[in-house]
Each structure stands twice: as C-alpha cells, then as structure tokens.
Amino acid sequence: MKNLLVVSCVSDDVKAPLSMYILKNFTADVVAGVDKYSKEFDAETIYLLPEGEDVSGLNGEIVHTSQISPTLNNPYSVAQVLSGNLPRPMIQDDYVAVYDGKAVSVITPEAAYGMTKGFEEKFVAINKGENTEIKKVNVGQPVGEFAAVDGAKAVLFGGLKGKFVSGAEAAKLKIDETEKFSSITIYDESECMVDACVQLMNKAYEMSCGKCVLCREGTSQFKQIVTEMTTGKAKMSDLDLIKEVSELISIGAYCPFGQSMTKSLTSAMELFADEFEEHIKKKSCKCGKCYKQAELYYIDPDECIGCGECIDACPEDAIEGKDGFIHIIDQDLCEQCGKCVSACDEGCIKTATKLPKLPKKKTKCGKW
Ligand code: SF4
Ligand code: SF4
Ligand code: SF4
Structure with missing residues (x-):
C-alpha cells in the first residue's frame, strides 16, 4: 500500500494557535522536515489547512477543512475529515488508517520544524485576556524568565487539556517538550x-467529537453545572459530583482529549475552593463577573394572552402552558438565551434579577 503523510494544521488547542504560525513564519524549516519524513516513508504529502488560510512554497497538495479538532492529530480522524466526515479518532496499535488507498500518517508543523532544527527550542503561546503572543523559548528555561506569571492569580498550562497552578508555582516550572x-x-x-x-467547559463541549458517551455527556454536564454556579442554581454536592465524574472520564474516555479535559476544572476547584464555595453558598462573585449577569426571564402574568408562540421558540423546552392560559418559564430549565423574547408579540417576556410573584398553577389569562 502507498503512504500518505498529512501535515495537520487544524489540531491546535484553541489557546495555542501554533501550527499556522510556525508554517507561515518558518515555512522552509517545516517543508525540510516534512520532506525528510516523506522521503523516509516514501509518502505523498497533503497539508491540511483551516478554511481561508494559504501558504506558498509547500511541498504537497493543500486541502482546506472547516473542522478544527484536538483529534486531528490522529490518522483515522484525519482520514475521516479528508473523506468529508466528522473528525473521530481511532486508537488501536495495529490499526492503519486509509485514505484514497493510502496508509495515513500525521505530522504537525511543530514536529516537522523540530525534525529540521532539533527539539532544544519550543514555541509557546502566551495568552492574557484577548491577547496571544507566541514566543520561541529554550527547553529547560523557567517560565518566569519569559512570561509575567509571578503575581498572577492563576496560570493554566496546556489549554483545554491543561491544569491550573498558582502564579508563583508557574514561574518556577521549567519548559519541556510536551x-x-x-x-x-x-x-x-x-x-x-x-x-x-465556564468558558473552558463551553469550549470543551464544542470540541468533544461525540464518539464516546463519557466525553460527550461529561462535557455537557460540566458545562451545565459550572454555568449553574454562576447563576445561583448549583449545590455544594455538585463539586463532589464533578470530582467523581472526572475520575470516570479520565479513565474511560476514548482519546487523550477526553481523558484530560476534566483537569482544568478539577484543578481550579482545588486551587480556588473558596471562590467556588462563595459562588454556590453565598451566591456571590467577588470579581463582580457572574451574578451581575444573572438576569432571569419570566412571563408577565398580567399581560400574557396564552397564544403559545413562545413555546416553539424555546430550545430548552422551558416554557409550559396551553391555549388561553398564562404561560410559565421553568427556571430550572431556562438557560437565559433570550430567544423567547422576540417570539412574543405582546412583549410580555421580561427579565429581572429577582423574580416577581408568578402563578404556581395553571391560571386562565385575565384571572391573575
Ligand atoms: S474522548 Fe471526546 S474527543 Fe475523544 S473520541 Fe471520545 S468524544 Fe471524541
Ligand atoms: S430565555 Fe431561552 S431558555 Fe429561557 S425560556 Fe426563553 S427561550 Fe427558553
Ligand atoms: S408568546 Fe407571549 S403572550 Fe403568547 S403565550 Fe408566550 S408569553 Fe404569553
């Protein structure tokens, strides 16, 4: 069987956009590394790039994809995307992924660059707020020498698969190749x-490819529970639930993404136990970020005409009611998306940080 080497530029962590950076800025070094590898394995080469990206001087065919996934460093997942399917990995020692009759292997621009220049240096994406700066640093160098981490509240190493540490600990950590x-x-x-x-779990949910139940359901549950911590709906027992489910997922999820994506949340819970407790027990956020936004949606019982238009607009099935009766939003199900507001021509879906008195049982319109 012939061989195919795919240079995957679509497997970066969302907070580490290194592949395209290295490919664009060090094209000749990446191409030399790819060339070395493809000659050794007698392979044709495809560069798999995100939609809208182009780089000249590459030594292979360019294929674009709208799929960006942490699983796209896995040959089977890459073969699936080349065939027009969703990225889903296969991890089995003796498994050969095949595309177009050729055995697929995958390399990243980072690894190709390393094959040319050696692995004594490493590219690091340093994120702060909305800004990302990419630096080339030496393996073995302490993080505190090139990033302003000392004095930080927390530092997340490894993005969606990563772990939180304190700023002081971060400063002492020495760069390795991982x-x-x-x-x-x-x-x-x-x-x-x-x-x-919340931001990390939303992204993890988006990135889960959905192949295995533990990761698909786990990311969905984590996203929901952590969001509830910012709106006053979570319980202290949810913290234990997260820990228990995390252990199951880290053992049972199919690929390294699923196995590791729980660490950011559990390490934050450990490092900032007081902050999590304050959110859940006191329903407050000393940074002023969370509860300020917790506007609750409700239907004004004096104005609702019971037309039912809002029910279909709600993606969470959170609105109850029938023709001619005052409709009610179930606060346990409502995700505060606001979609029902524009569906109500009467303008009776409103928001408040504290709910007014509302009907608890079926009430005919005009009888409230
Ligand atoms: S662990 Fe998550 S990303 Fe990996 S195969 Fe399962 S669902 Fe997909
Ligand atoms: S805000 Fe969104 S989730 Fe809540 S009731 Fe309206 S449509 Fe449903
Ligand atoms: S669309 Fe407005 S008026 Fe109609 S049932 Fe819903 S809340 Fe009531």
Missing part, C-alpha cells in the same frame, strides 16, 4: 475562576 507548555494562559486578580471554567 504539549503542556504549548499554551500558557495567565489570569490576574480581577478574573473570576468560576467564570474562567
């Missing part, structure tokens, strides 16, 4: 760690 040091995200004192976890 993915852990590809993405360093710095959080300062003004940032809420519960909200940070």
